[in-house]
Amino acid sequence: MKLVDIDNLEPGQLLGRTLFSENGTVLLSAGVQLTVFMISTLRRLGVPMVYISEPGAPEIQLDEVLSEQTKQAVISQMSATFNALRSGKEFSARAISLSVDQLMDDVLRNQNVLVQLSDIRTADNALYLHSMNVCMMATMVGANMGFNMLQLKELAIGALLHDIGKLGATGPEEGRTHHAWRGFELLKLKREYSLLTAHVAFQHHEAPDGSGEPRGISGEEIHAYAKITAVANIYDNLVHGAGELPRLQPHEAIERLHALSDTTLDREILIEFLKIVSVYPNGVSVRLSNRLIGIVVAQHRGLPGRPIVRVIAREGESSAARELDLARLPTLFIEAVIN
Incomplete structure (x- = not known):
């Protein structure tokens, strides 16, 4: 399996990774032979790079932390949750909790696997895959740091829903328009969740040096869950070129994280995070x-x-x-x- 730029794809090559739709269904399965139309569709969907299988070449094993079944379940549930919010409806806290349980099982079973973010991202599924990746990486860091199961569950739910404020209504007080405020206001009302889960959404854009948002708190005022989620959030955004950010290779993204240590990111958390990610993913x-x-x-x-x-x-x-x-x-x- 080899990582190939979308502009270098050729008809007849075999897709190495499954492409999911925004609701978790399979659009293109791994192993399908690419056609001109499929390549054109991938380009139209904004896909920058894909993994390609090479017949006759020795197979490169791409170990995954999450199974395909877990990815489908999480993406599907995130789609249902965000669509409910877009329609002004309540989302199911229990359904999210069950999806997180499935994700945590995979993480704890595959703690020795290094993170390689290889899923095909499109404009439609980007927010869901981002949320899933941040949750997965944050949970791995928490597990390595010795968090108990209750702590891991609080962290995982908070990390999965860290951007939920992007879909919620404006906060009740003037000036509380940042999505971190809105996420906190949404999650603190969910009695099924710990208030610490709401603080992940609230604090994941805060910084150790006080330069973050929305309140500019610093140091120990920021909860460890939020510090962990902040690192995973920035790393995933850097690797996938979210927003106006240029897309970086994992080793370049890691260099950028180092440059943010002690200012935007907590140094001790960053050290733990760097233990779980592959600097040079398989296929590169x-x-x-x-x-x-x-x-x-x-x-x-x-x-x-x-x-x-x-x-x-x-x-x-x-x-x-x-x-x-x-x-x-x-x-x-x-x-x-x-x-």
Whole structure:
């Protein structure tokens, strides 16, 4: 499996990852042979890159934290929740809770898997996939930090619904128009949820140095749940180029996170977050410091920046295929990601 820019796709190639619609149904299944029409549709939907399977080539395993069934369930429930809010109706707190339970089961079962955000994102499903990814990453961080099940559930629900204020009504007091205020006002009324869950939506744009929004609180005034969600939120936005942000490769996004440490992001939380993400995801083409060209094929849980690379060429020429484990080769490093 290889990560390919949408402009480099060709008819006949096999799609490597399933494409979900905004309500969680499958639009294109993994393994389908792409046609000119399908490629045109992907481009129209705003898809920047996709994973492609290469027949005859050694398969690259893309380990996932969440199963396809869990992704469908969460996306479907987020669609139902946000559509209810758009219509001015109440959403089901119990249904959200059940979806979060399913997601937490996957996270706890796959704690040794590094996060590789590989799902195909479109204009229609972007908000739901973003919410799911932030929830998944926040839950992984919380689990690594030793949170108990009650704490994990509070964090997971808050992270999944951190942007719910983008759909809610304006806050009751003048000036409370920021979506963090609106999210807090919506969630604090849900008696099924802890007030700490509402504070995730309330505080996920606050910053340790007091420069955040909507209240400009700082340091320990910001709850740990919100600090964790803030890191996951920014990382997912950077990797997918949300809003006016340019789309960054994971290693570039991680560099950006480092630059935000102690100002926008909590340093200790950031250290924990960097333990769960893959710096160079499987399927990415890279150039090594010895001029060899290869594809990342496997990860090391404790060394996310030192993956296993399958060599396919030397720069400017061909080369015999072999695998190099960068964890065992300390003088060899990844020099660049090749788009």
